[in-house]
Amino acid sequence: MTLSVGCTARPGKSRENRTGAWRTFKPNFKHDKCTKCGICALICPESAVHENQDGFYDADYNYCKGCGLCAEECPAEDIEMTREEK
Amino acid sequence: MTQIMEGSHAVAEAVRLSKPGVISAYPITPQTHIVERLAEMVADGLLEADYITVESEFSALSACLGASATGVRVYSATTSQGLALMFEVCFNAAGMRLPLVMTIANRALSAPLSIWNDHQDSISLRDSGWLQLYAQDCQEAHDLHYIAYRVAEDHSVLLPAMVCFDGFVLTHTYEPVDIPGQEEVDAFLPAFSPYQRLDARDPISFGMYATPDYYMEFRYEMERAMQRAKGVLKECGKEFGERFGRDYSDLVESYRLEDADTALVAMGSLCGTVKDAIDEMRGEGKKVGLLNLRVFRPFPFEDVKKALSGVSRVAILDKNVSIGSKGAVGLEMRDTLYGTGIEILDCIAGLGGRDIRKRDVRRIVGLAEAGGGDIFYGLREEVL
Amino acid sequence: MAIDKTLELFDCGHRACAGCGHALGTRLVLKATGRDVIVVSPTGCLEVFSTPYPETAWRVPWIHSLFENAAAVASGVEVALKRQKRSEKVVVVGGDGATFDIGVLCLSGAFERGHDFTYICMDNEAYMNTGIQRSGATPYDASTTTSPAGARSFGNRRPKKDMPQIMAAHGAPYVATTSVAYPMDLMQKVERAINTEGPCYVQVHSPCCTGWGFEGSQTIAIGKLAVETGLWPVFEMNNGQVTKVKKIMRKPVEEYLKQQKRFRHLFKPIRQEAEIAKIQAIADANASRYGLDLKPRK
Ligand code: SF4
Ligand code: SF4
Numbered sequence: 095m096t097l098s099v100g101c102t103a104r105p106g107k108s109r110e111n112r113t114g115a116w117r118t119f120k121p122n123f124k125h126d127k128c129t130k131c132g133i134c135a136l137i138c139p140e141s142a143v144h145e146n147q148d149g150f151y152d153a154d155y156n157y158c159k160g161c162g163l164c165a166e167e168c169p170a171e172d173i174e175m176t177r178e179e180k
Numbered sequence: 181m182t183q184i185m186e187g188s189h190a191v192a193e194a195v196r197l198s199k200p201g202v203i204s205a206y207p208i209t210p211q212t213h214i215v216e217r218l219a220e221m222v223a224d225g226l227l228e229a230d231y232i233t234v235e236s237e238f239s240a241l242s243a244c245l246g247a248s249a250t251g252v253r254v255y256s257a258t259t260s261q262g263l264a265l266m267f268e269v270c271f272n273a274a275g276m277r278l279p280l281v282m283t284i285a286n287r288a289l290s291a292p293l294s295i296w297n298d299h300q301d302s303i304s305l306r307d308s309g310w311l312q313l314y315a316q317d318c319q320e321a322h323d324l325h326y327i328a329y330r331v332a333e334d335h336s337v338l339l340p341a342m343v344c345f346d347g348f349v350l351t352h353t354y355e356p357v358d359i360p361g362q363e364e365v366d367a368f369l370p371a372f373s374p375y376q377r378l379d380a381r382d383p384i385s386f387g388m389y390a391t392p393d394y395y396m397e398f399r400y401e402m403e404r405a406m407q408r409a410k411g412v413l414k415e416c417g418k419e420f421g422e423r424f425g426r427d428y429s430d431l432v433e434s435y436r437l438e439d440a441d442t443a444l445v446a447m448g449s450l451c452g453t454v455k456d457a458i459d460e461m462r463g464e465g466k467k468v469g470l471l472n473l474r475v476f477r478p479f480p481f482e483d484v485k486k487a488l489s490g491v492s493r494v495a496i497l498d499k500n501v502s503i504g505s506k507g508a509v510g511l512e513m514r515d516t517l518y519g520t521g522i523e524i525l526d527c528i529a530g531l532g533g534r535d536i537r538k539r540d541v542r543r544i545v546g547l548a549e550a551g552g553g554d555i556f557y558g559l560r561e562e563v564l
Numbered sequence: 565m566a567i568d569k570t571l572e573l574f575d576c577g578h579r580a581c582a583g584c585g586h587a588l589g590t591r592l593v594l595k596a597t598g599r600d601v602i603v604v605s606p607t608g609c610l611e612v613f614s615t616p617y618p619e620t621a622w623r624v625p626w627i628h629s630l631f632e633n634a635a636a637v638a639s640g641v642e643v644a645l646k647r648q649k650r651s652e653k654v655v656v657v658g659g660d661g662a663t664f665d666i667g668v669l670c671l672s673g674a675f676e677r678g679h680d681f682t683y684i685c686m687d688n689e690a691y692m693n694t695g696i697q698r699s700g701a702t703p704y705d706a707s708t709t710t711s712p713a714g715a716r717s718f719g720n721r722r723p724k725k726d727m728p729q730i731m732a733a734h735g736a737p738y739v740a741t742t743s744v745a746y747p748m749d750l751m752q753k754v755e756r757a758i759n760t761e762g763p764c765y766v767q768v769h770s771p772c773c774t775g776w777g778f779e780g781s782q783t784i785a786i787g788k789l790a791v792e793t794g795l796w797p798v799f800e801m802n803n804g805q806v807t808k809v810k811k812i813m814r815k816p817v818e819e820y821l822k823q824q825k826r827f828r829h830l831f832k833p834i835r836q837e838a839e840i841a842k843i844q845a846i847a848d849a850n851a852s853r854y855g856l857d858l859k860p861r862k
Contacts, residue, residue, distance in 0.1 A: 095618070097394070097397055097398060097401060098617075098637040099277050099375060099376070099401070100275065100276045100277030100278070100338070100376075100385060100386070100387075100398075100617065100670075101275070101276070101387065101390055101394075101398055101617050102384050102385060102386050102387075102388065103384070103385050103388060103539060103615075103617060103620045104382075104383070104384055104385075104620075105383055105620060105622060105623040106575065106576065107577075107619040107620055108575045108577035108614070108619040108620055108621040109575060109576055109577045109620045110577065110619060111577040111578075111579065111619050112577070112848070113576070113577055113578075113579070116310075116582060117582075118487050134568070135569075135570075136569055136590060136592075136747050137747060138588075138661065139580060139583060139584050139585075139587035139588040139783075139786060140576055140578075140587070141572045141574060141575065141576050141591055142576055145570075151671050154576065154823065156576070156631065157576035157577060159582035159583075159780075160582060161582035161777070161780035161781055161782030161783075162583070162780060163582035163583050163588075163781050163783055163784060165781065166781040166782065166784070166785065168717075168783050175781075199646075201644065201647045202640060202643050202644055202647065204639075204640065215743065227654030229647075230641065230643045230646070230647055232639060232643055232677070233635055233677070234636065234639070234673055235669060235670075235676070236670075236673070237619075237667060238632075238669070239636035239639070239669070239670050239673050239674075240628060240631065240636075240638035242630070242633035242637050242639075242640065242670065243636050243637065243639045243640035243643070244640060245629055245637055245640060246604070246627065246629070246636070246638060246640025246641040246644070247643055247644035248638065248640070248644075249627050249637075249640075249641070249650060250602070250640070250641045250644035250645055250648070252644040252648065254640070268630055269629070269630065269633065272629055272630055273629075276629070296777065301572065320852075331815070378602045378625040378626075378627055378652075378654075380599055380600050380601065380602065380624065380625055380652045382625075382653075383599075383622065383623060383624050383625040383626070384625055384626075385615055385620035385622050385626045385627075385628040386625075387623075387627050387628035388615035388616065388617040388618070388620060388628070389611070389612060389615060389616060389617065390617045391616060391617070394617050429707070433786035454594075465749065482822065492803055495648035501668075539762070553658065558624055
């Protein structure tokens with residue numbers, strides 16, 4: 095990679111930094127009591143929660159830092175934090 | 181068309197003909213006549229630009245930085261304390277490789293407060309990554325702006341440029357100045373074509389931070405661009421000469437140096453006085469000449485060395501001082517001439533508007549003939 | 565224009581702490597602005613965690629110049645856009661240090677000149693990037709590394725500077741406060757601001773788990789408590805007049821304070837009744853000034 099002029103960059107590059115490695119706790123989206131409200135996706139500071147084909151939500155563990163906000167805020171209590179197995 | 185006009189207005193004319201889209205400046209003596217004239221031009225519809233009247237020089241250059249990154253040609257002007265307040269933005273704009281052009285109406289730095297001329301303001305920014313051009317008269321002050329824009333915006337350079345001209349001595353002096361027509365200027369200086377810009381259709385992040393893995397390489401790239409600027413300056417200076425009849429293809433101007441024993445070295449308006457003194461001394465059979473450093477950044481080492489290859493001594497008129505060290509020009513000259521055996525006298529002179537007259541130049545030549553060294557020239561011993 | 569909540573313009577892989585209010589707030593801001601925007605950021609947490617070269621997290625054009633000049637840079641960007649007849653909105657997103665303190669000269673100048681841009685202050689109430697030093701936005705009695713609580717100190721000795729009123733006094737047509745704890749409110753206010761001509765100011769309460777001392781999972785809960793206690797009034801001002809206020813069933817301030825390490829000295833080793841009462845008085849004053857209470861407390 096040659097340097098840009100003036101220390102600029104185009105989008106997409108931060109994705110090379112897999113922040114999932116930071117995790118000590120892991121959110122498990124159980125898809126059980128979930129009402130598909132989408133709050134978890136809206137409030138994840140990592141943009142790491144995505145809707146799946148069934149309309150449920152899952153975390154992208156490449157980037158999820160395990161902060162637990164989604165589990166804390168899920169009104170249906172459908173997300174469970176468990177210790178990360180390393 | 182040649183007109184008699186004030187130096188500040190000659191600069192304003194050059195700015196008008198360079199068609200910046202955004203001007204931002206803050207008033208400070210002796211820069212004011214430039215920016216007032218530009219404001220009039222905008223008000224009268226003679227210049228299609230937005231003039232942002234900011235609350236400080238710091239904001240003036242910051243606004244220019246933002247506008248430049250958004251893809252328009254920009255202009256600012258300041259001096260002394262104003263430039264000192266811009267210090268942080270100067271380094272930043274250069275590192276971001278934004279080709280701003282700014283006029284410096286050279287003035288001393290406080291304290292003591294002084295509105296009069298010397299070069300301590302722009303010299304204090306010599307390490308900032310800006311090109312620095314020094315004009316010796318109003319015509320040069322005018323012409324160098326076109327060249328500054330061309331070189332700064334050249335995609336092989338992309339560094340900001342300062343056109344420095346002496347406060348009051350040139351800003352407030354009337355001289356005949358040849359003002360070219362818009363078409364001629366347009367042919368020399370085409371519309372700004374940004375290398376990259378802020379644009380929602382192609383989003384780029386500007387001004388990221390660099391870890392130790394990258395920082396040095398970014399600085400090295402600036403240095404390489406500065407070295408490339410030498411060639412671009414020469415090419416543009418030559419083309420300017422072909423188009424307008426005033427050649428700037430040399431980064432240094434040599435005056436009666438061919439057979440000179442003693443070379444005076446100076447920058448800016450002082451060169452006029454020095455040339456007059458040289459003519460007198462030449463009439464008396466003294467072999468003296470002048471090296472006018474028109475470009476201080478990038479420093480033209482090779483050109484200086486070549487121009488001075490025949491002299492036995494140089495006497496430098498440094499209108500600045502690095503307190504605790506020496507004059508900035510003196511330091512560069514010592515580096516350039518190292519190993520040549522040429523003797524060097526560095527005179528800190530003309531600080532804070534102290535006049536340097538022809539007789540002073542003659543005296544300095546005499547001092548140089550007596551030996552090298554570093555002195556403050558022309559001190560009033562009676563108050564010390 | 566409806567806000568597309570699924571639009572992601574703030575990318576994964578940024579280096580904010582887990583549970584960071586700034587990262588969440590910035591994501592929400594960009595959902596509200598959409599793609600047709602140019603963002604200016606001052607130096608600070610956000611700038612640092614989102615742009616270590618070459619790993620930018622920004623999917624919109626973004627520029628950082630210095631700590632204290634974001635509003636001046638934005639002025640230049642805005643004028644240059646207009647000159648080129650371009651449509652992008654200009655939005656500054658920066659922290660409270662850059663906004664309340666070091667950048668206030670540029671900010672005041674830009675608002676006085678009336679540039680058409682939106683200045684969003686992500687307020688985490690201290691200099692977090694440099695290690696939790698107090699700023700003009702730090703609340704009364706908060707312990708920071710430069711206003712530490714100690715035998716002779718209850719922490720920060722001054723109440724928070726009233727920036728929204730200062731910005732409104734500049735003639736800003738739209739000034740609002742909001743919080744990352746209320747994503748819809750935040751997005752709507754940003755949308756209103758960018759669609760209001762002239763300089764607009766939005767101050768976002770952005771809880772900082774690292775600097776305030778709470779678990780990252782509590783960022784939203786803490787944000788809600790700040791609002792519910794009346795310590796962070798949520799309101800809108802149009803042309804200097806308060807036009808909309810988020811009414812609350814007010815909770816005592818200690819419910820908010822006791823959750824955070826920065827106020828721990830008010831409860832341990834002994835409960836500092838007088839100090840807690842002073843902070844309660846700040847909330848009470850906010851409540852009467854903005855009419856926060858749903859019904860008067862008994
Ligand atoms: S734990 Fe935090 S980072 Fe992971 S998905 Fe939930 S909110 Fe996002
Ligand atoms: S917040 Fe909970 S209920 Fe709502 S979509 Fe996410 S997992 Fe489902």
